[in-house]
Amino acid sequence: MLTVKLEGTIGTFSVTADIEAGVGVTAIYGPSGAGKSTILRAIAGLWEPERGYIQVGENVLLDTNAEINLSTEKRRLGVVFQEPILFPHLSVRANLAFGMKKHETGWDGVVSMLDLGDVIDRMPRHLSGGEAQRVALGRAILSDPQILLLDEPLTGLDDARRAHVLPYLERLRDETTIPIVYVSHHRDEILQLADLIFTIEQGTVTSELTPGEFDKAMRPNVVTRQDGAGK
Amino acid sequence: MLTVKLEGTIGTFSVTADIEAGVGVTAIYGPSGAGKSTILRAIAGLWEPERGYIQVGENVLLDTNAEINLSTEKRRLGVVFQEPILFPHLSVRANLAFGMKKHETGWDGVVSMLDLGDVIDRMPRHLSGGEAQRVALGRAILSDPQILLLDEPLTGLDDARRAHVLPYLERLRDETTIPIVYVSHHRDEILQLADLIFTIEQGTVTSELTPGEFDKAMRPNVVTRQDGAGK
Amino acid sequence: ARDAVLVFAPASMTDVLNDLRDLYQQKSGNSIVISFAGTQHLARQLDAGAPADLFITADRDWMDWAAERDLIKQQRIVPLAGNRLVVAVRNEVENWADIDGLFTQDYFAMAEPDSVPAGRYARQALQHRGLWQKAKPRAVFGDNVRTTLRRLARGEVTSAIVYGTDAAIESRVRSLFVFPPDSHDAITYWLAATGDAVPEKVTAFIQFLNGPEAGAIFASAGFTPPPQKGD
Amino acid sequence: MSSLADPAIWGIVLLSLQVSCMAMIVALPLAIIVGKVLAGPGFFGKAFLSALVHLPLVLPPVVTGYALLVLFGRRGWIGSMLDQIGIGFTFSWTGAALAAGIMAFPLIVRPIRLAFESQDARLNEMAATLGASRAKRFFKVALPLAWPGIIAGLVLGFAKALGEFGATITFVSNIPGETQTLSLAIYTLLQSPRGDSAALTLIVLSVILSFAAILASEWMANSNRRRLER
Amino acid sequence: MSSLADPAIWGIVLLSLQVSCMAMIVALPLAIIVGKVLAGPGFFGKAFLSALVHLPLVLPPVVTGYALLVLFGRRGWIGSMLDQIGIGFTFSWTGAALAAGIMAFPLIVRPIRLAFESQDARLNEMAATLGASRAKRFFKVALPLAWPGIIAGLVLGFAKALGEFGATITFVSNIPGETQTLSLAIYTLLQSPRGDSAALTLIVLSVILSFAAILASEWMANSNRRRLER
Numbered sequence A, B: 001m002l003t004v005k006l007e008g009t010i011g012t013f014s015v016t017a018d019i020e021a022g023v024g025v026t027a028i029y030g031p032s033g034a035g036k037s038t039i040l041r042a043i044a045g046l047w048e049p050e051r052g053y054i055q056v057g058e059n060v061l062l063d064t065n066a067e068i069n070l071s072t073e074k075r076r077l078g079v080v081f082q083e084p085i086l087f088p089h090l091s092v093r094a095n096l097a098f099g100m101k102k103h104e105t106g107w108d109g110v111v112s113m114l115d116l117g118d119v120i121d122r123m124p125r126h127l128s129g130g131e132a133q134r135v136a137l138g139r140a141i142l143s144d145p146q147i148l149l150l151d152e153p154l155t156g157l158d159d160a161r162r163a164h165v166l167p168y169l170e171r172l173r174d175e176t177t178i179p180i181v182y183v184s185h186h187r188d189e190i191l192q193l194a195d196l197i198f199t200i201e202q203g204t205v206t207s208e209l210t211p212g213e214f215d216k217a218m219r220p221n222v223v224t225r226q227d228g229a230g231k
Numbered sequence C: 001a002r003d004a005v006l007v008f009a010p011a012s013m014t015d016v017l018n019d020l021r022d023l024y025q026q027k028s029g030n031s032i033v034i035s036f037a038g039t040q041h042l043a044r045q046l047d048a049g050a051p052a053d054l055f056i057t058a059d060r061d062w063m064d065w066a067a068e069r070d071l072i073k074q075q076r077i078v079p080l081a082g083n084r085l086v087v088a089v090r091n092e093v094e095n096w097a098d099i100d101g102l103f104t105q106d107y108f109a110m111a112e113p114d115s116v117p118a119g120r121y122a123r124q125a126l127q128h129r130g131l132w133q134k135a136k137p138r139a140v141f142g143d144n145v146r147t148t149l150r151r152l153a154r155g156e157v158t159s160a161i162v163y164g165t166d167a168a169i170e171s172r173v174r175s176l177f178v179f180p181p182d183s184h185d186a187i188t189y190w191l192a193a194t195g196d197a198v199p200e201k202v203t204a205f206i207q208f209l210n211g212p213e214a215g216a217i218f219a220s221a222g223f224t225p226p227p228q229k230g231d
Numbered sequence D, E: 001m002s003s004l005a006d007p008a009i010w011g012i013v014l015l016s017l018q019v020s021c022m023a024m025i026v027a028l029p030l031a032i033i034v035g036k037v038l039a040g041p042g043f044f045g046k047a048f049l050s051a052l053v054h055l056p057l058v059l060p061p062v063v064t065g066y067a068l069l070v071l072f073g074r075r076g077w078i079g080s081m082l083d084q085i086g087i088g089f090t091f092s093w094t095g096a097a098l099a100a101g102i103m104a105f106p107l108i109v110r111p112i113r114l115a116f117e118s119q120d121a122r123l124n125e126m127a128a129t130l131g132a133s134r135a136k137r138f139f140k141v142a143l144p145l146a147w148p149g150i151i152a153g154l155v156l157g158f159a160k161a162l163g164e165f166g167a168t169i170t171f172v173s174n175i176p177g178e179t180q181t182l183s184l185a186i187y188t189l190l191q192s193p194r195g196d197s198a199a200l201t202l203i204v205l206s207v208i209l210s211f212a213a214i215l216a217s218e219w220m221a222n223s224n225r226r227r228l229e230r
């Protein structure tokens, strides 16, 4: 369903990943600066690894051996970056509609789920942090992607809002075949959503865990990684 | 120690707050779009309410009756905005040093606490989200402020990093007299740090809680606010 | 296309030619259009196929240049008027015994000697008086006679070597001294019809320009009758 | 012709406006393309193009004028061809527009280029992830965000076009009613002391024109800023 | 003077450079201030200042030249005063620099203004929260971030200064060795039928000069971009 094999460097930092995941939510978990966003950027075609193979469902997005490299706009993605990036010259409505195909459905559903009714006609610079993030998420979903790349999409959302979005993502996971790659620091979010968790450190995927294993793995780890990160 | 009384509007949104807090950490908790950042901006002098009185320790920052309105640069603040705002033309080192007085101490402590050693000579655009946020936090602390305004400073930090920063903030709270205003969506963070919690909704401070009360108050609330926010 | 006669004439003849045009138009009813510009522009424009019927210039070199290119017929070149070379000073200046002193004691204005005819004559005149080498460092070269004249009128220079006609139009200056005609080449304005066949309306205007009425106007403007043979 | 009642004056003003506007209409789209290219990657090719664009600014206007004469004159390489199909630039107001456009071009390109350069690359990336083609990204994102630069370029260019003198008089001569723009008329009047008062009238007129143009531009810029702040 | 061996030619080139550089040195700081002001709030006062700055662009160069003559000439309002303290602009290269600077001014201001306008206001806020005074905010944040605009302005301005002709010849006339810049020399040569070849030499020289200048600027811009990407 989703295959990501890559090796590359940005500046002095080198990233290696080998991810095989089925339908559903694949979580990427790791300390700050581990390479999570970089992997998402690779899947999105915004960063090209030296060597790599990326496949989503049937279509191959990148294959450096076969010199296949689909341009970003052809990859049918829905991306939410770590900080919300909205088009400053377009109203919230226009931002949401930017990636939509004509005959798009689900507008009302998304707008009400993300509770954007009140801000729909405002310009981005007059949104609060969380509002902006919700618009970015809505825009990604409405572009009806074949894969969702979510980089900490719920930071800045309060419990109530989160309590709306998480079930929605669960439904996406269960009712559609759209793979979701989910970067998060929140153990509880990951446990609620993820079917498979990849932990990454210093640019390399270190382990592949089921939610159960992940849950166990975390508690002790905190201590050890804490020391590890200290020096 | 910290007094914030204000009434004002941005566009169509109106904010009213009446906050009295002692030394230590004052948390502001509320749904996205409630007005948390706006209150911080008011304290920072970046947004001027129609009527208001703001005092930190001895000095009055704003008093619309007495027509006192200290300009931002005179308020001796340390602010961490919701999304990290770094000077793109300055290296991490220069960013950290920007607000420092000559004879500044604590550089090494902050750099190692925030684990910025590896990125110290890099330009901001080559930082990961979390790294940028840590730089922003370090810069605020190093400007040796008389009050710290932290708008969700730990989002994007992994457990390990958080496990470094939280104790540091606790120490700041216990060993110095610098009041800290802390905006967060994380119940556990708030419980660990806050001496006093103000909840805010739709622009008005609705309640003032001790950590104990807050802890109790939350669980049931989640459900009710969830419905509340739904429509 | 245009039924009016198009005349290319040097800027230095602006006034007199405008008068002649007005007079001729009300007499004959034929319309005359004059394009005043630097001779060098006009000549090159002729070469580029400018639809001018008449070409007037004070610079024989450009006339011959045009003739070489068959833009005009050598035999059609006729002298239109002559002029005097004078030393002009501002009105308030008393009679000045020591003419030569004018060119050695302070800045004086004259046209550029290598390229502008007026300048060439001025140099010849000064050389004739054996002054050129001494005067040169004090000379202020203008690109055309009018700027030279204005500079004098404004008192930027104490004297200027200009045509008698120029000294006559500018009310703030008077001509102090007329260089003897034999001290420089004869000053002649040349006129030539362009093209192969000369249309009736053009010959008519040429006749008018060479006629007595025109002669009177030329004279009153300070022009001298043309020397009957070229230089 | 010193009084505003004189129709000749208004003819001149209209001609100048006609020339300047025509120049802008043709030059702007080109300038936007060139500006976008120059804002892009590459070094030597870019530097070369950039230098080429700046030439009319560096050379004395006379030279540009002669160059135009050589290229677009009736006997010129391009001019002779255009003549076949009945397009003549020489000694007509279109020629004046051509001269004005070329002289103004560098001034239009620079600010537009600057506007493209200073755009946040992440917006372009974002648009791509949303499936927007190159074209859509340009027209829906890059171009609207470059608006302030486009205005700035237009203002500089239009002002320059109004004031253009050297290249124009060299290329299309100074034919009243045909190619005599405000600048040329003022120059002609200044040739004779008698002309001063009339010249002053025209000078005042062109000052008024430019003030009007600038005010309009400031207003556009303002309203654009306000739009973003809705 | 048609051969490059001729020292006169190099004298002219040097003079042109001297004039243009002097013009830039004096005009740039002023342009930065004006650009900053124009990037600020306000409408009418701003529009007026802006229009004023654009005037030299709109008016035929001759007019600007005469205006300078009236103001800075020996008998001029300002000129006569300066004459007292021994500063004379008339007929000296400094006068040529003055003319060039004024003609180039609008071209320098616009891009700089644009650069200031397009800056993210939050950076200024951030600096203020860090206790940076207005001055520090300007010199440590606004100015360095405006660098690309400053380069753009300098390039346009320098190119214009090199090419300036009309205002210069009217104001300081055409004195070989003193005020005869490249443009003036080229013009002078082109006035006589025999000057063409010599003119060509000078034209080629000024083309080379401008290419060099542009290349330098592109390089500066590049290295600046690279600095940001370290």
Ligand SMILES: Nc1ncnc2c1ncn2[C@@H]1O[C@H](COP(=O)(O)OP(=O)(O)OP(=O)(O)O)[C@@H](O)[C@H]1O
Pocket: A119, A125, A126, A127, A128, A129, A130, A131, A156, B010, B011, B012, B013, B030, B031, B032, B033, B034, B035, B036, B037, B038, B039, B082, D230
């Ligand atoms: N120009 C405007 N017109 C109307 N409402 C505005 C305008 N600017 C901001 N607001 C509203 O002000 C409210 C407060 O914004 P603020 O940034 O303080 O929220 P917040 O509590 O920080 O939310 P978050 O947790 O998402 O950051 C938001 O609901 C926002 O929509």
Ligand SMILES: Nc1ncnc2c1ncn2[C@@H]1O[C@H](COP(=O)(O)OP(=O)(O)OP(=O)(O)O)[C@@H](O)[C@H]1O
Pocket: A010, A011, A012, A013, A030, A031, A032, A033, A034, A035, A036, A037, A038, A039, A082, B119, B126, B127, B128, B129, B130, B131, B156, E230
């Ligand atoms: N030009 C560069 N030179 C060296 N290292 C770089 C450069 N650009 C990025 N990096 C490093 O690449 C690493 C991966 O960055 P990435 O954004 O993927 O981290 P992340 O896992 O998303 O972290 P976070 O959770 O903080 O967002 C970071 O450690 C960053 O410092």
Ligand SMILES: [Mg+2]
Pocket: A036, A037, A038, A082, A151, B128, B129, B130
């Ligand atoms: Mg990241």
Ligand SMILES: [Mg+2]
Pocket: A128, A129, A130, B036, B037, B038, B082, B151
């Ligand atoms: Mg906020």
